[in-house]
Amino acid sequence: QVQLVESGGGLVQPGGSLSLSCTASGITFKIYAMGWYRQAPGNQREKVAVWFDGGQTIFGNSVKGRCTISRDNSKNSVNLQMNNLKPEDTGVYYCNVVPAMELTQYWGKGTPVNVSS
Secondary structure, three states, X not given: OOEEEEXXXXXXXXXOOEEEEEEEEOOOOXXXXXXXXXXXXXXXXXXXXXXXXXXXXXXXXXXXXXXXXXXXXXXXXXXXXXXXXXXXXXXXXXXXEEEOOOOOOEEOOOEEEEEOO
């Protein structure tokens, strides 16, 4: 059974930094993509940053230039670093895994991030 466990959320002041980590267990397949999405109250879930097999990374428009994503293959984990946080970065951040050969994807339960003074 695939489980994604996120950590690192919490309260952050505007202009501050945040580091989120996601560790996957129960992975028996090749991973095509692993990344982070977020959902603010009343909004749709949106992409934050995604790492693809091969090393390519993509970022949501609202976080470009403020965000990095890194993957640790040995630990099946992906880490997100965000800087210069803004109140609009507030939301629940979800880890996502897309298998290479399955028509499905997996989600973590989410970790809340609140950017507020």
